[in-house]
Amino acid sequence: MRQLTAQVKELNEQLQQKHRELRDAQAALEQQEEEQRKALQDLETNVALKIGLQQIAQQNRAMVEELATQHTTARDAAPRDDTQRLRSAPMMAPTTIRLCDDVRHALAQNLQALGCTSIDTGGKDSGALANFAAQLCRTLHATRLLAVDTAHVPAVANALAVARRGVPAQHMGIPVDFSDFAALDTFLKGSESPVVVLDNAFDTVNESLLFALNRCHIDDMIVVLPIGSFANLRLVTPEVWQKVFYVPTAGLVEIPASANPTLYRSRAKFAPKHAEPNDVRAQLAALSRTVKLNVSAMVTPATIMTFGLDTDDLRAWVMPHLCLEMYAYQGVEAATALCGHPDNAAIAGRLHTLINRIDHGSAAR
Incomplete structure (x- = not known):
């Protein structure tokens, strides 16, 4: 009897x-199914984005072909000048201009006059905008290619252009399949404004244009590249960000401003500075303790940091760019x-919000 009871107990166990x-x-199977569902969802999202971009490109090519057919006679009658295909327009009407001591102070005052305000300062914008202007001027010593949230492009571009030369920024739409980079180089160097906004580069993921700008020597020109859809940044090759710097605008909003604001131009010319190689190496070493990226991906942020002593503010300025690069190189978990x-x-x-906007395509600003 005892033996039977022991056998029953063993069988129960x-x-x-x-x-x-x-x-x-069953739990492992459910987890695998969930992971498979998420992977398929991510794949469908990326495929949908690429299909949408392909449709835009096809529509653009059809429009270009139609225009070419309509103007065949005129094109054959005169030598082709590709620079004539590029047209830009001012981003604001002429307004009252006064003089200011330097570009940094002029930039801060222009941003405020154009309706840029900080939501973190309780209406006291002077300190936040002065810090933004200081960091942006330091950035211009390292690169002249700026990626900016499209909501802030008019204020940032016009504030910069007027501060430097007393004229508004120019903006121009770039076709999806544009590839005449010699014409673009000639156009940029001949622009009357020191700031040109090139629309569509990121929103149509025109990587050939982005890499061409990386290689282009644009002298004193500043090129602003608007980011309309942050979700499209998932499709951009990581190496693009080695020269293009993401300008962090979290905490800034645009409010209605005067139709004829008083803006400021600097008396002093903006003089570019060159970072000492040893200083750049020191900043690279400091960043490497936190950011595990290829060294070449951190050169621009490290160079920016050599131009200031306020380490905390500088770190807050370059870290969104580094998080964006981390996402591009290693994915959402590393970022x-x-x-x-x-x-x-x-x-x-703010860093998590930025990554969420890219990874989930959030419309929140």
Whole structure:
């Protein structure tokens, strides 16, 4: 009898063990199905984005072919000048211009006059805008290619252009399949404004244009590249960001401003500075303790940091760009980990918001 009871008990334990193994297997299967569902969803999203871009390109090519057919006679009658195909327009009407001591102060005052305000200062914008202007001027010593949230492009571009030369910025739409980079180089160097906004480069993922700008020597010109859809940044090759710097505008909003604002032009010319190689190496070493990226991906942020002593503010300025690069090179998990690094505690919320906008295509600003 005792032997039979022991056998029954052993069989019950084996049965319970099988039940546990079955539950574990079901849980593992459900997890695999969820991971597969998420992977398929991500794939469908990326495919949809690329299909949408292909449709835009096809429509653009059809329009170009139609225009070419309509103007065949005129084109054959005169020598072709590709620079004539590029047309730009001022981003604002002429307005009252006064003089200011330097570009940094002129830029800060122009931003405020154009309706740019900080939501973090309780209406006291002078300090926040002065810091933004200082960091942007430091950035221009390292690169002249600026990626800016499209909501802030008019204020940033016009504030910069007027501060430097007393004229508004120019903007121009770039066709999806544009590839005449010699004409673009000639156009940029002949622009009357020191700031040109090139629409569509990011929103249509025109990587050939972005790489051409990386290689182009644009002298004193500043090129602003608007970001309309942050979700499209998922499709941009990481190496683009080695020369194009993402300007962080989190915390800034645009409010209605005067139709004829008083803006400021600097008396002093903006003089570009060159970073000392040893200083850049020191900043690269400092960043490498937190940011695990290829060194070449951090040269521009490290160079910017050599032009200031306010380390915390400079770190807050370059870290969104580095998180964007981390996402581009290593994916969302690595970018999220960098956002949550203890050294980024003060700005972690803004960094996570940026990555979420890229990874999920959030429309929140």
